[in-house]
Amino acid sequence: MVKAGAVFTFVAVLMLAVVPGAHAISIVTDTTWTCTSVLGTACGGATAVSAAPAPIPPWAPETTGDWITSTNSAVALGTQTTFSKVIDFGTTGSILTLKVWADDTAAVALTGGALTFNNPGLAPNPALDSACAAGVLGCEANEFGSFSTGLLTGLHTLTVTVDQLVASTPFGTLVEGDLLAPVPEPATILLLGSALAAAGVASRRFRKAEAPKA
DSSP states (O other), rough: OEEEHHHHHHHHHHHOEEEOOOOOEOOOOSSSSSEEESSSSSTTTTTOOOSSSSSTTTTTOOOOOOEEEEEEOOOTTOOOOEEEEEEOOSSOEEEEEEEEEESSSOOOOOOOOEEEEEESOSSSSBBBBBSSSSSSSSSSSSSEEEEOOOOOEEEEEEEEEOOOSOOSSSSEEEEEEEEEOEOOOHHHHHHHHHHHHHHHHHHHHHHHHSSOOO
């Protein structure tokens, strides 16, 4: 009985041993971002621009993400605008990973699900340097904010609220993100099959041992 219990415990552990799948789905390959003005007149009620190749400022890093900005070029000091996008995590669940830059800085949130901020520092970042915010979360190389979620299902809205720290342009956010669907690796499936087979053998032996003798 002890051996059978150990086998079943091993099977349960293997069933939990899932890793992100190799095929990630980018969340920034379309134009479904919208913008809502918080302070100032950055949006003007317009749809945010998400295009590839993105009109990234020359000092921004190269990424696979999109530069998302408002169609209103009159950006004043203190302007805050939220760029948002609905993300479908699916019925079986997905994990979201993000890298976010901003000019000048930004705060990132997700409705109905916790975002883990994987960098030192906070977002938004009010400290200035010669280009935008000093450090994370800013506009220069390695000044991205790195975020991730746990396994989520259904629809969630990702929001990036950009804060203009100086009265100049450009203004916007650079977002790179992927949805990863956890799936068992082939080796995990093989181990799981072997463990299930072993559990079946152990169970049959246990039943035979417990059966009353004629």
